[in-house]
Amino acid sequence: MLRFLIRRVSGAALILLLISAFTFFMYFAIPQDPATLACGKNCTPDALAIIHKNLGLDDPVPLQYWHYLSGIFAGRDFGVGHCDAPCFGVSFRNNQMVWDTIMDRLPLTLSLTFGGLVVFLFVGLGAGLMAARYRGTWLDKIFSGGSLVLSSFQIYFLGPIVLGIFVYSTGWLDKPKYVPITQDPGGWFMGLLIPWIVMATIFTANYTRMSRSSMIEQLQEEHVRAAKAKGMSSRYVFYRYAWRGSVIPIITILGMDIGALLSGGMVTELTFGLAGFGRLARDSVILKDLPVLMGVMIISAAFIIICNIVVDAMYAVVDPRVRLS
């Protein structure tokens, strides 16, 4: 396991390095001085010179990249002040430290991801298991058919409808809003309830279908049939034998979903007017704010890579036949 982790973490570091280099050099390949983006409407050569100096844009691009990388581990000094490690630079737009901005946006994204995850795992897996257990019955048809319909929805379609009904028309629920859980747990829960439900509605469908088909497949495996033949109760066989084997494909898609959600549930955030990591990513692209864009890219990539490593490790935990070598 240790060797596996060392190998995968080293690989992950290399991938992050390549992603950062690619983003950095691609950005500077654009035939536009990034300082002009920060210079305002009465931009003068003097103002440009100050921005170049403050943001370290006077140095050759490879040297700037080296300063960027070393700043992540050792911090950096900018014209607008010192940036403590991990320093991902200073925004071209508002002179704020990128790391501070990312840390400010991350709690919402974590809340959205893991809150939604609880809902869609609980409902999705529950419905899938029930559909598999009662295969061919009206219950199976309702869960299977329902999941097919729900999986065809999109957050940007379902979100405004839910808002229209439950917030704007009836007022039964609060408008989505992020309140830190440490400040007001009730407000945190109620503020994110609609995004969780909408997100879960769409994600649930995938998990229902995946867990149903995977479970049905497992129930036909020889070891499951052998267990039944030995006289074990069907309930015991269902959960102890079949369920464990059906989890692997679910872990695979769960790993990808968590990575994608952590790296920015952009559509969810835009639909519900929330400001998390996804919106930060979109804004940094629109505003061509390289330091923020770089920070978002690297952190997003890190989330995806970490999730992949965890998924690979989980395979071995769930299925002893898998060896981490």
Added chain:
Amino acid sequence: MSILRSRTAQATVAAAAVGALALTGCSSGSKDSNKPAGKSQEEAKAQAKPVAMGTAQDSVGPAKPVAGAKKGGTVQVYQEADFSHLDPGQIYVSDAGMLSKLLYRGLTTYTENEKGDQTVVGDLATDPGKSSDGGKTWTFTLKDGIKDQNGHVITSADIRHSIERLYDPFLTDGPTYIQQWLSGAGTKYREAYKGPYKGKHLPKTVLDTPDDKTITFHFLEAHTDVPQALAMAAYSVVPEKTDTKQKYDQSPVATGPYKVASYKSGKSLSLVRNDNWDEKTDPLRHAYVDGWNIEFNHDKADQTKTILADRGDAKNAIMFTGQVDATQLQKITSDKAVMKRTIQGYAPYVWQLNFNMDRVKDKKIRDAISLAMPATSVARADGGAYGGDAATSLMSPTTPGYDAKYDPFNRAKKPNGDIEAAKKLIKEAGAEGKKLVYAYANTPVRTTQANLIINNLEKIGLDIQKKEVDQATWYEQMGKVKNGFDLYMTGWGQDWADGNTVFPPSFDGAQIQDGASNYSHTNDEHVNSELGRIQKIADADQRASEYAKLSKYISEKINPAAPIYYTKVFQIAGSNVGGLRYGQVVSYTDPTTIYLKK
């Protein structure tokens, strides 16, 4: 001032506006579809009255109470995007301008009566200033005991610092009236002085502070509207000792009734009472509410639906620069109770199609293009029926001297373009098939507008090449003298109710330089000399009448820009909001009179 609201906002607002276009039926051929909705130009006349000069008595606080006003509560504001800047020296756009009314104070400000008549009065100063030397010298005396949020007493040294820092190259987004009047037009003032941060001050012959209370401006030429210019947010005081230069943009020091409690860039801004603000010194602001909670990332549709639903915090909500979403117009305008929660008025902006005079030299072509403008459709693309109406001239209905009957391009009869007349002119000019480059910003609204305009221009026989330009650098690119484009739309609005803030910045030949706002590169001897003459006229009414004549001359004899549409404002507030009124100065909901009923 150019329309340069938050860049993120412009990009995101646009999608909603395009949806609105479809729902409001801009392409409808019905007779009524071209009639302007909302506030009429007749009603906008109050806005076009010249600003009156107040007295020392007018400059004394507290401001006249708002009937029925109560203290307490927190106002909720929904905003599309974050403010571009909090540093007052960088503020030249409407949303931050609204905020500045709550946070900052300058030497002068405006008061506004029930009829909307504006008076310029002393804010930090005891009066709106005393001029001498024929208007070349202006002297201001500070009121006693005005403190910033830290309890520091504001002195003339702070005022001097606030003006001097505007010369520093890092401040690039604010207006430049005072700097240019003191030290030279265009960018000459930047060469004359580099700012106070290295210990140097402007010479006493330019800016003098003989004692702690007095500050004297010595301008290069006589100026009549120095008090109006100094009332702009950019000339608010930045106390010298707490000026953190670039970092000030994140944590400014307040002198107004509120101060920043927390600022989360791109997320929210909350304001709480500034205990060091004394209402007895303030002739303008009320501070009825305890605080303001401003949330970003609410698009126009979301703002409208939330406030219309009127639940929870939304009962206490207002819009800063948001507009009622066109998809909700029917619902709002058909409900009398809801209409009582709305305000309407003209925003000061005129959107015009600039001709690059260095490239489009034949006036017949410019006239033909001006005649062919689909003005009403282009206006509808930017906010529906209540978002604006066809512009007949380069003067806004809010600018003194505006003449509603003046219509050189036949907008009244042909609001979507006089194609036949335009075609005839193109033929006369021998310009059939002429290639012209049309530049537009890459937002959905501007793209839709570009398509509407290009469609008409192709109908009259021109060959138009489209060039998409990044919205984030739109004004920078259009502001270049050699921008490489023939046609491009820009919006300009008065900084105060006076042609002085419209015509010199837009049509003075001295303003042809990179970064300046003479986007069409107009350089006409008669116009230049008239601008010099009119700016020196002391009487505001006479000045307005002279600007009206000059406007006609510019359109008829030069025609550097085709007027397309005037922008309007239509906003909604929560049912618990009292003191709701359209502010003539801010052109949106007046934040200084707001209170909460319960």
